[in-house]
Amino acid sequence: MERIYNFGAGPAALPEEVLEQARDEMLNWQGCGMSVMEMSHRGKDFMGIAAQVEADLRGLLGIPANYKVLFLQGGASSQFAMVPMNLLRGKKTVDIVNTGVWSQKAIDEAERYCTVNVAASSEDARFSYAPTQDKWRLSQDAAYVHYTPNETIGGVEFHWIPETGSVPLVADMSSNILSGPLDVSRFGLIYAGAQKNIGPAGLCIVIVREDLIGQTLPGTPTMFDYKIHADHDSMYNTPPTFSLYIAGLVFKWLKRLGGLAEMDKRNNAKAALLYGYLDSSGFYHCPVAKDSRSRMNVPFTLKDAALDEEFLKQSQSRGLAQLKGHRLLGGMRASIYNPMPLEGVQALVDFMREFEQKHG
Numbered sequence: 299m300e301r302i303y304n305f306g307a308g309p310a311a312l313p314e315e316v317l318e319q320a321r322d323e324m325l326n327w328q329g330c331g332m333s334v335m336e337m338s339h340r341g342k343d344f345m346g347i348a349a350q351v352e353a354d355l356r357g358l359l360g361i362p363a364n365y366k367v368l369f370l371q372g373g374a375s376s377q378f379a380m381v382p383m384n385l386l387r388g389k390k391t392v393d394i395v396n397t398g399v400w401s402q403k404a405i406d407e408a409e410r411y412c413t414v415n416v417a418a419s420s421e422d423a424r425f426s427y428a429p430t431q432d433k434w435r436l437s438q439d440a441a442y443v444h445y446t447p448n449e450t451i452g453g454v455e456f457h458w459i460p461e462t463g464s465v466p467l468v469a470d471m472s473s474n475i476l477s478g479p480l481d482v483s484r485f486g487l488i489y490a491g492a493q494k495n496i497g498p499a500g501l502c503i504v505i506v507r508e509d510l511i512g513q514t515l516p517g518t519p520t521m522f523d524y525k526i527h528a529d530h531d532s533m534y535n536t537p538p539t540f541s542l543y544i545a546g547l548v549f550k551w552l553k554r555l556g557g558l559a560e561m562d563k564r565n566n567a568k569a570a571l572l573y574g575y576l577d578s579s580g581f582y583h584c585p586v587a588k589d590s591r592s593r594m595n596v597p598f599t600l601k602d603a604a605l606d607e608e609f610l611k612q613s614q615s616r617g618l619a620q621l622k623g624h625r626l627l628g629g630m631r632a633s634i635y636n637p638m639p640l641e642g643v644q645a646l647v648d649f650m651r652e653f654e655q656k657h658g
């Protein structure tokens with residue numbers, strides 16, 4: 299079977315070139331006689347790989363020198379606890395903006411450790427928009443402000459960075475990191491699970507301003523302490539070596555294509571094509587407010603939900619895979635992360651148009 303266009307939300311499509319290089323290097327990495335999977339994480343070869351991965355990520359995002367880059371496990375979900383455990387720093391309250399499923403999870407977990415002020419919420423409109431900052435009610439003495447720049451399930455994205463003054467801004471960028479240039483200095487902490495826009499599952503990247511770490515809540519497990527990982531260059535224990543290596547190949551691929559400015563252009567073009575078609579059609583509907591639409595995850599419904607199954611069956615047979623919406627929302631969702639080429643989105647739009655002509 300040919301490779302298909304994979305619109306899955308995560309684990310998601312990887313660049314074909316990256317998979318090919320991994321295949322070519324699988325049994326014998328650069329003549330060392332073994333696979334990256336078999337290497338000691340403390341050996342010279344893997345230490346070199348890890349250092350290059352960090353250098354390339356720093357280069358791509360322009361990460362300032364006073365930020366640590368940590369390569370962790372436990373997924374973005376562990377960060378829902380690690381962030382309060384590390385960043386409360388003696389304070390009792392945090393501000394969290396609620397824009398859907400992932401922010402709600404961040405809220406629920408943080409409530410185990412502190413008082414959560416829901417600074418803004420789009421629940422009033424079924425989480426279909428990103429509340430503008432004039433609607434935010436920040437508390438007096440918050441340890442940090444947390445938001446979810448891209449809600450992977452609802453398809454809601456902030457196209458601006460909130461202003462929080464001297465209060466550290468924390469962002470769960472699991473599904474939109476590396477989708478375009480980013481001013482990292484605006485953030486206290488950024489975290490992202492790898493399996494959306496970075497690489498294989500098993501790796502979670504944390505970028506944190508170094509003055510914020512080292513004051514954990516009493517009782518914090520060693521493995522949940524950012525300072526421990528920072529002091530050991532993410533080698534306190536065994537890191538997810540193969541995921542790190544593949545993420546590194548993805549970073550090289552991004553650099554070869556022209557970096558994040560080029561990705562920005564490509565992602566704009568893909569999103570314009572798909573949303574443009576959705577808006578021109580009376581058959582499909584995107585529930586997200588126009589100014590808050592995600593460039594990465596595009597949810598949409600068919601006029602008649604009874605046609606969903608047929609849509610999924612036919613799209614699959616055309617090599618357009620994993621378009622089924624999240625079980626909480628129903629409908630469809632097309633995730634179009636960095637590796638999805640414009641041709642893939644064009645193939646989807648062509649199919650959707652045909653389907654509309656037949657069933658509309």
Ligand SMILES: *Cc1c(COP(=O)(O)O)cnc(C)c1O
Nearest residue numbers: 373374375400450470472473491
């Ligand atoms: C997928 C996702 C998560 C959860 O990631 P895991 O790695 O499965 O823990 C959290 N936040 C966002 C925005 C996500 O897209």
